[in-house]
Amino acid sequence: MRDRAQATLLSGELTSVADAWSDGQPIYRQLHDRVVAMILEGSLSEGDPLPSVRTVAADTRVNPLTVLKAYQQLADERIVESRRGLGMYVNVGAKALLASGERERFFRDEWPRVRATIDRLGLSAEDLLNDRPPDNGENNNFRRR
Secondary structure (H helix, E strand, O other): OOOHHHHHHHHHHHHHHHHHOOOOHHHHHHHHHHHHHHHOOOOOOOOOEEEOOOHHHHHHHHHHHHHHHHHHHHOOOOEEEEEOOOEEEEEOOOHHHHHHHHHHHHHHHHHHHHHHHHHHOOOOOHHHHHOOOOOOOOOOOOOOO
């Protein structure tokens, strides 16, 4: 029973993404990415059930085949597994696998742009770690967040 109550709660988290569908990416991919984010953030742990396809489809007002496609992609990536008669569950090792992939993607796709900005602004590692701009006497109004 705990699994069913948890899956219902998690369905609510998936529903929140439905309020902000992006035109730039297919809905199944947005659902896939939300489940990935939930695993990385700890909302879904290894061994946890995913909300049922029907529940997510009804809550997000999308076609069940769209939800199934997102779940199937997660299964193909070995992030979740289907347990006959029980539903989909997060696999052991899914978080580590996803974190590794996210790190690779960050360094491949985002880091070069971030690094170029750091170099262009003349920021040091100390500036970044202290969450403050360099003190060159020009910016005395900076307030730490």
